[in-house]
Amino acid sequence: MGFALEEPGDNVIIRRVNGSGTVISKITGDDGRLPYDIFLNTASVPVLAMKKDFGIDIGLEIEIHKKMPFGSGLGSSAASSVAATYAFNELAGLSLSKKEMLGYALKGEMIASGTIHADNIAPCLYGGFTLIRGYNPIDVVDIDYPNELYCTIIHPDIEISTRMAREILPKEIQLSTAIKQWGNCSGLVAGLLKNDFELIGRSMEDFVAEPLRSKLIPHFDLIKRLALSNGAVGCSISGSGPSIFAITKGQTNAINIVQSIKESLSNKDLKFDYYISKINKKGPKVLYIK
Amino acid sequence: MGFALEEPGDNVIIRRVNGSGTVISKITGDDGRLPYDIFLNTASVPVLAMKKDFGIDIGLEIEIHKKMPFGSGLGSSAASSVAATYAFNELAGLSLSKKEMLGYALKGEMIASGTIHADNIAPCLYGGFTLIRGYNPIDVVDIDYPNELYCTIIHPDIEISTRMAREILPKEIQLSTAIKQWGNCSGLVAGLLKNDFELIGRSMEDFVAEPLRSKLIPHFDLIKRLALSNGAVGCSISGSGPSIFAITKGQTNAINIVQSIKESLSNKDLKFDYYISKINKKGPKVLYIK
Numbered sequence: 001m002g003f004a005l006e007e008p009g010d011n012v013i014i015r016r017v018n019g020s021g022t023v024i025s026k027i028t029g030d031d032g033r034l035p036y037d038i039f040l041n042t043a044s045v046p047v048l049a050m051k052k053d054f055g056i057d058i059g060l061e062i063e064i065h066k067k068m069p070f071g072s073g074l075g076s077s078a079a080s081s082v083a084a085t086y087a088f089n090e091l092a093g094l095s096l097s098k099k100e101m102l103g104y105a106l107k108g109e110m111i112a113s114g115t116i117h118a119d120n121i122a123p124c125l126y127g128g129f130t131l132i133r134g135y136n137p138i139d140v141v142d143i144d145y146p147n148e149l150y151c152t153i154i155h156p157d158i159e160i161s162t163r164m165a166r167e168i169l170p171k172e173i174q175l176s177t178a179i180k181q182w183g184n185c186s187g188l189v190a191g192l193l194k195n196d197f198e199l200i201g202r203s204m205e206d207f208v209a210e211p212l213r214s215k216l217i218p219h220f221d222l223i224k225r226l227a228l229s230n231g232a233v234g235c236s237i238s239g240s241g242p243s244i245f246a247i248t249k250g251q252t253n254a255i256n257i258v259q260s261i262k263e264s265l266s267n268k269d270l271k272f273d274y275y276i277s278k279i280n281k282k283g284p285k286v287l288y289i290k
Numbered sequence: 291m292g293f294a295l296e297e298p299g300d301n302v303i304i305r306r307v308n309g310s311g312t313v314i315s316k317i318t319g320d321d322g323r324l325p326y327d328i329f330l331n332t333a334s335v336p337v338l339a340m341k342k343d344f345g346i347d348i349g350l351e352i353e354i355h356k357k358m359p360f361g362s363g364l365g366s367s368a369a370s371s372v373a374a375t376y377a378f379n380e381l382a383g384l385s386l387s388k389k390e391m392l393g394y395a396l397k398g399e400m401i402a403s404g405t406i407h408a409d410n411i412a413p414c415l416y417g418g419f420t421l422i423r424g425y426n427p428i429d430v431v432d433i434d435y436p437n438e439l440y441c442t443i444i445h446p447d448i449e450i451s452t453r454m455a456r457e458i459l460p461k462e463i464q465l466s467t468a469i470k471q472w473g474n475c476s477g478l479v480a481g482l483l484k485n486d487f488e489l490i491g492r493s494m495e496d497f498v499a500e501p502l503r504s505k506l507i508p509h510f511d512l513i514k515r516l517a518l519s520n521g522a523v524g525c526s527i528s529g530s531g532p533s534i535f536a537i538t539k540g541q542t543n544a545i546n547i548v549q550s551i552k553e554s555l556s557n558k559d560l561k562f563d564y565y566i567s568k569i570n571k572k573g574p575k576v577l578y579i580k
Contacts, residue, residue, distance in 0.1 A: 133489070
């Protein structure tokens with residue numbers, strides 16, 4: 001499962017130019033880390049695939065303006081991939097469904113992460129909470145949620161490689177642990193659909209990834225404790241970390257959480273960014289058309 | 291998760307008599323298999339606990355009329371335990387909540403199965419679909435479901451011991467398998483709450499227990515194939531088996547399923563009973579008060 005935030009988010013500009021090639025003309029906010037090679041960049045790869053599949057032989061310039069932090073567990077690469085897919089669908093007048101766009105955006109994510117996983121792509125594209133029920137074929141289920149739901153992101157200023165965060169997970173788990181997690185996955189979906197914040201909170205206990213991955217995040221236990229004692233119904237790691245997310249009913253609790261964490265971390269050696277956001281209901285949007 | 295059926299179901303009669311003791315005066319439908327010892331019978335154990343906790347010092351006679359088959363995977367012992375708990379709550383005018391009754395009914399199930407598990411007790415007591423999110427403390431979540439949902443039970447005339455059905459399960463499972471099952475648990479809850487029969491069906495694939503336990507059930511693959519090709523959205527094993535349940539939209543599909551299985555098994559060496567039932571919305575009910 002995943003969900004989309006109103007912010008942060010990447011901006012991608014696709015501009016029609018003469019000729020028939022595709023180039024990445026500008027990348028900002030990436031500290032020089034993203035490739036200009038169109039076969040290696042998560043934004044251009046879906047565009048190339050769409051051009052090919054629909055026989056669209058036009059010249060394109062792509063600009064990528066990164067606003068999402070790298071290696072944060074917030075789905076930075078998915079944001080660029082979805083933005084580019086959505087923008088090109090608009091520019092070329094393809095009128096693809098979200099399900100059709102999903103396949104293209106996944107090709108971009110594949111370039112970045114090396115695996116087909118839709119946990120970031122699907123919520124980013126569809127908006128709201130999405131459950132990836134399965135992959136064979138891919139089955140994205142839209143999960144409604146309480147309107148007053150806010151998310152607070154604490155993004156510690158460290159990077160965790162997705163590879164390391166994956167390798168830390170065991171290949172096998174106890175059946176008894178799996179059963180507890182099945183209960184909580186099911187409870188989370190029920191809590192969202194029933195607008196039951198308490199149930200959402202109780203269901204957010206992660207028995208598998210969090211106990212292991214939290215060790216990679218300095219002061220995780222303190223941050224989680226502060227979130228829960230300042231109004232969060234639940235708090236856990238976003239993706240492979242190091243970002244930590246807390247769910248609250250309403251914005252006031254979210255502000256209190258950030259305030260308490262600011263105070264407690266002020267004398268610690270950990271810098272962090274934070275975001276307070278409602279859930280993004282619609283996925284990507286067109287900022288302007290020229 | 292579990293759900294309650296309109297039928298089959300056990301009848302329990304509790305009658306006030308002189309004195310202060312509790313006796314089981316009659317058991318029918320059990321082929322002499324159930325104990326008359328009040329400390330060993332799943333119906334009397336919760337009654338004794340309630341009498342003690344509420345200081346009710348009255349004489350009681352308990353009759354148990356079994357309608358549910360033994361060792362069927364349908365939750366036969368839970369049915370008696372819940373019926374007795376509910377009946378005594380009524381007779382003694384305790385006005386307990388379902389949550390309060392749950393604790394007592396679980397004591398009866400504990401006597402029968404040796405473990406605290408609420409998969410049968412909770413749906414039997416609450417009615418409808420219930421998710422047991424967790425046990426520490428016990429957290430029963432009511433899951434709404436489509437009104438046209440019917441369940442067909444095929445109960446092959448063999449017995450599988452719960453112990454053997456448990457022992458066949460592995461202690462550990464692949465994380466990748468657990469993740470697929472998390473997707474389906476979540477999908478099932480979403481499908482029920484969203485009235486999406488197709489999603490319910492897709493989510494009913496069991497990657498853990500069914501592949502192993504189905505080997506204990508003669509002609510399981512044939513029965514499942516017939517159910518799915520005659521209108522079931524999903525089909526799996528009920529509890530530890532050997533009962534097989536199929537979910538359909540409406541009663542006509544359910545009747546077709548039974549008909550097709552009757553025909554196909556007519557020349558096979560497997561006898562079976564069947565039940566077609568709507569979901570029981572309310573749990574136990576008072577049949578009469580004298």
